[in-house]
Each structure stands twice: as C-alpha cells, then as structure tokens.
Amino acid sequence: MNNYFVILAAGKSKRFHKKLAKQFYNYKNKEIIDHSIEKSFNSKLFKKILIVTNNLNHLKKKNYSKSIRIIKGGKERSDSSLLALKYLKKYKPKNVFIHDAARPNFSIKLLKNLLKNLKNNKAVVPIISSKDSIKYKIKNQIFNLNKKKSLLTQTPQAFRFKELYNLAINEKNKISDEATLFINNNHKIKFIPGENRNNKITFLNDIETAQTYFGIGFDIHKLVKNKKLYLGGVKIPFHSGLEGHSDGDVILHAIIDAILGAIRKKDIGTYYPNTKKFKNIRSPKMLKPIIENLYKSNLSINNLDINLICEQPKVSKYRDKIINSISKLTTLNKDQINLKGKTVEKLGLIGKEKAIACEVIISITKYD
Numbered sequence: 001m002n003n004y005f006v007i008l009a010a011g012k013s014k015r016f017h018k019k020l021a022k023q024f025y026n027y028k029n030k031e032i033i034d035h036s037i038e039k040s041f042n043s044k045l046f047k048k049i050l051i052v053t054n055n056l057n058h059l060k061k062k063n064y065s066k067s068i069r070i071i072k073g074g075k076e077r078s079d080s081s082l083l084a085l086k087y088l089k090k091y092k093p094k095n096v097f098i099h100d101a102a103r104p105n106f107s108i109k110l111l112k113n114l115l116k117n118l119k120n121n122k123a124v125v126p127i128i129s130s131k132d133s134i135k136y137k138i139k140n141q142i143f144n145l146n147k148k149k150s151l152l153t154q155t156p157q158a159f160r161f162k163e164l165y166n167l168a169i170n171e172k173n174k175i176s177d178e179a180t181l182f183i184n185n186n187h188k189i190k191f192i193p194g195e196n197r198n199n200k201i202t203f204l205n206d207i208e209t210a211q212t213y214f215g216i217g218f219d220i221h222k223l224v225k226n227k228k229l230y231l232g233g234v235k236i237p238f239h240s241g242l243e244g245h246s247d248g249d250v251i252l253h254a255i256i257d258a259i260l261g262a263i264r265k266k267d268i269g270t271y272y273p274n275t276k277k278f279k280n281i282r283s284p285k286m287l288k289p290i291i292e293n294l295y296k297s298n299l300s301i302n303n304l305d306i307n308l309i310c311e312q313p314k315v316s317k318y319r320d321k322i323i324n325s326i327s328k329l330t331t332l333n334k335d336q337i338n339l340k341g342k343t344v345e346k347l348g349l350i351g352k353e354k355a356i357a358c359e360v361i362i363s364i365t366k367y368d
Contacts, residue, residue, distance in 0.1 A: 002094035003115065005046040005156070006084040007036050009053040009101035010073025022201055023101040024058060028300040028365075029332065032201060033059075035104030041065065043108045045115055046097070050088060052080040078168075078175045085165045096164060098178050099156035106156060106198040114158040117190050122160040125179045126194030127151045153179050154194040163187070197298075211366045212302070215262025217254035220357035222349070231308065231356075232322035232339075233284045233329055238313050242356060245274045249283035250358040251306060251322065252329075256290050258362040263299065287329055294364070301332055302363040306339045310356040315341025 009023045023033040030038075033051070040049050052073040053059055059070050071087050073080035081098060088096060095118055097111070110126060117124040130152055134145040157178050167181040175181055182189050201207065227241025232251040242248030256268050272278050272286055294301070304326070308315050315322075319339050327334045349355040 001045065001047055002092075003046050003097070004088050004091065004093045004095070004161070005040040005049045005097045005099065006081070006088070007033065007040070007049065007051045007099050007101050008073070008077060008080050008084070009033050009051055009055075010080045011077070011102070021055065023053075024055065025207075027104060027201075027207060029302075029336070032104045033101040036099055036101055036106075037064070037068065039106065039108055040097075040099075040111070041068065043111050045111055047093075048088075048091065050084055051101075052084050076174050077177075078171070081178065082168050085161075085168055088161070089165065093161040095158060096161045097156045097158045098164075100200060102201045103155055103198055104201070106154075106195060110195055110198070111156065113192060114156060117192055118158045118160070121188070121190035122163045123179065123182045123187065123189045124158040125189050125191055126154045126157070126198070127191045128154065128194040128196055151191070152194075153177060154198050154200075213262040213364045213366065215258040215260070215362045215364065217256065217258030217261060217360040217362070218357070219250040219253040219257065219268075220350075220355055221248040221250055222355050223353065229313075230283065231318065232306075233325040234318060234321050236313055236318055245279060246272070246281045246286065247283055250356055251308060251326070251360075252283035252287050254306070254358040254360040255304065255326070255330075255362070256287055258304075258360040259290055259294060259301075259364070262362055262364040263294070263297070284329055291330055295331075297366075299364050299366050301330060301336070302365055303336045304330075304332070304338065305361045306337070307342050307359045308339065308356070309342045309344060309350055309358065311343050311346070311351060311353045315339065 011021065011023070024031050028035070037049065037051070040046055047067070049068045051059060051068065051070045053070065054073045056070060056072060071083065074083055085096070095115070097114065114124050114126070130150040134150050135142050155177065159178060164178060164181070167185055167187070171181055179189055221242035221244050223240040224243040225240055227243065229236045229238040229241040230247045230249040233249065242250060253268055260267055272281070323334050323337050323339055326332070326337050344351045350357060
C-alpha cells in the first residue's frame with residue numbers, strides 16, 4: 001500500500017464571506033475538512049494523509065492519527081500542491097491522490113475506483129457532465145459552448161507520483177488542478193465518472209439544503225442481582241444489573257430506537273432479535289452499525305435529549321462519563337448531548353427500584 005492522500009486546505013475562502021475559512025466551517029456535525037480526512041483514513045487505502053494548510057495552529061489542536069501529517073501551504077493552490085509533492089518525495093510513493101478540502105461529499109467507493117483505474121494509467125480524473133448551458137465571452141461577444149462536450153473535473157484526482165512530480169516541478173504557470181498539468185503537456189488522462197454529490201463548496205449558499213426528522217426511543221429493563229450495570233456504555237458500580245438478552249443498556253437501546261424511528265426503520269428488535277447470535281452482546285456493538293449506516297445515508301444527528309428514569313443510581317454522579325461515552329460512540333460533540341435524571345416518586349416497579357427506563361428524543365438532518 002504505497003498510496004498517499006493530499007488534502008489541499010490553504011485557501012482563504014474570500015468568496016465564502018465568513019471570518020473562518022470554509023474548510024473549517026461546520027457542515028454535517030463536523031468541519032468541512034474533517035469529512036475528507038475521515039473518509040480517506042477510513043478507506044484504509046493510504047499509507048499517509050498529508051494536509052496542506054496555512055492554519056497550522058487550528059489543525060494541530062486536533063488529536064489526529066500518526067499517519068496524518070500537516071504542513072504549511074503556499075500562496076496559490078499550485079504552490080501548495082507542489083509543496084506537498086516535495087514533502088512526500090522522501091517516502092518514495094507509488095501513487096498520490098490530490099484533493100480539495102472544499103469537496104467533502106465524495107465517497108470511499110470513488111477512491112477505490114480511482115485506485116483501480118490507476119493500475120493501468122498514470123493519471124485518473126473523475127468528471128461529470130454539465131447540467132447547465134455554458135457560455136463564454138470574448139470582448140463584447142458571447143458564444144455558446146456545446147453542453148454535451150463540456151465536462152467538469154472533480155477531485156480527488158489520482159496519479160503516478162513520479163509523473164506528477166516531474167510535471168509539477170517544471171511548471172511555471174499557476175494551474176487550477178493537476179489534470180491541467182497532464183493536459184498542457186499532452187499526457188494521457190483516464191477519465192472516469194465522478195459523483196454529482198461531490199460538489200465544491202465555494203459560496204456560503206453551496207451548503208446543501210436539508211430536511212430534519214425526529215425520533216422517540218424508549219426502553220425499560222428489570223434490575224437483577226449478579227449482573228453488571230451498563231448505562232450509556234459506561235459500567236456503573238451498583239448492586240444490580242439490567243436483565244436482558246444483551247447487556248440491558250437502556251440508554252443505548254433507547255438511542256438506537258430513536259434513530260430507527262427518525263429514519264422510519266422499524267425497531268431495535270428487527271435488527272437484534274432474541275437469538276443465540278446476539279446473546280449477551282454489548283450495546284456499543286449494537287449501536288456502531290446503526291451509526292455507520294446513518295452517516296453513509298447522508299444523515300447526521302443534530303442532538304440527543306435523554307431522560308434516564310430511575311430512583312437509583314443517581315444520574316448526576318455519572319452524567320459526564322456517560323455523555324463522554326455517547327459522544328465517542330456517535331462522534332457527536334458533547335454539547336449536542338443532554339442527559340437528565342428523573343424519578344417516579346416511588347411509584348411502580350421503577351419507584352421500588354426494581355427497574356430502570358430511558359426515553360430519548362433525537363433530531364436528525366438529511367442533506368440533499
């Protein structure tokens with residue numbers, strides 16, 4: 001695996017009209033640049049990921065993996081690209097992908113397709129057809145371009161490192177992307193279908209419109225002796241645990257149910273029936289695929305509001321630990337999670353400390 005992924009993130013975003021550069025603007029619960037970092041990292045296709053930026057202090061505050069490196073960028077995009085290639089040369093890469101941080105919506109499938117096509121080519125670039133009529137102006141005259149022959153290039157773009165490096169090191173003009181280097185020097189490019197959703201964010205109104213959905217989740221389990229108590233993925237010191245086919249974690253079960261309700265996907269029992277396969281399964285393992293499928297479907301969680309209903313143990317003592325656990329399991333910021341403790345004034349099974357219940361309300365946004 002001698003592939004390297006470069007994320008160009010040194011632009012000032014003057015057209016975005018925000019104090020913060022667009023690559024660090026919040027989008028779908030995380031900074032725009034983080035979408036590209038996570039997808040390239042999670043694809044497991046790359047030996048190293050290199051971020052080129054002029055906001056070094058901002059990024060160095062983050063706890064990235066050792067395989068993710070950060071270097072200072074240049075004045076122009078082409079300057080930053082060349083700095084990245086010079087930095088990577090010492091690693092003797094076979095292949096390098098160059099990507100604009102302002103394109104957060106590409107898929108891992110596209111990365112795999114680029115790499116597959118790079119086996120028999122020296123440059124692979126994704127393209128899409130133009131949906132709009134395109135015109136160009138010469139002096140005071142306006143001319144039509146043939147829409148069928150007009151193609152829009154995207155990033156990531158994939159290259160044999162040696163060929164790209166040699167072209168870049170000798171290029172004196174400023175270029176808009178690496179494909180231009182190959183075109184200007186009459187080198188062959190393999191064009192593959194891009195993704196319509198992989199749009200570049202340039203202006204603030206490029207941030208997609210969204211639909212918001214709400215879900216309600218509920219779970220209750222009986223307290224029994226000789227079982228560990230888990231709440232929100234945290235082991236709680238208590239004389240009893242929650243009875244159930246799994247570990248009985250009512251908080252995580254209610255979160256799963258709330259998510260499934262918001263996206264109209266039945267209930268938790270549909271995905272985790274009382275079979276031998278799921279006997280004693282830990283609830284974080286139940287939540288993980290639900291969260292992964294949620295994000296793959298272009299959905300993101302806005303917030304969680306959790307009511308834990310019990311007489312004992314007292315929620316306040318463990319609130320921070322539980323919120324921290326849920327934050328890690330869902331990749332939400334801690335300020336997107338609220339946890340409240342409720343009693344039932346000694347009424348019923350819960351009031352007699354024979355059961356614990358939980359209800360969750362969730363807000364989920366789907367981006368077009």
